[in-house]
Amino acid sequence: MHPDWTARGQVTAVSIGVPVAVVVVFALGVLGLARLEGAREQPGRTPAPGLTQAALCFLACAAVVAYGIVLLVPQFH
Numbered sequence: 383m384h385p386d387w388t389a390r391g392q393v394t395a396v397s398i399g400v401p402v403a404v405v406v407v408f409a410l411g412v413l414g415l416a417r418l419e420g421a422r423e424q425p426g427r428t429p430a431p432g433l434t435q436a437a438l439c440f441l442a443c444a445a446v447v448a449y450g451i452v453l454l455v456p457q458f459h
């Protein structure tokens with residue numbers, strides 16, 4: 383019996399890559415919230431880009447979490 387090293391490498395890459403990507407996207411969402419607060423403090427700046435960035439990033443994080451729950455809960459299969 384020989385181990386499938388390609389499959390192990392793929393699992394390792396996904397196991398490292400997805401959490402790092404989720405953390406980066408979440409950090410970008412926090413940055414969007416900071417831009418939103420900065421725009422509210424300065425007159426003449428529109429808060430829409432920061433709000434849009436934060437909403438999209440947090441929505442992407444929620445989608446990843448929901449997908450993980452779907453994969454783990456047997457009633458969803």
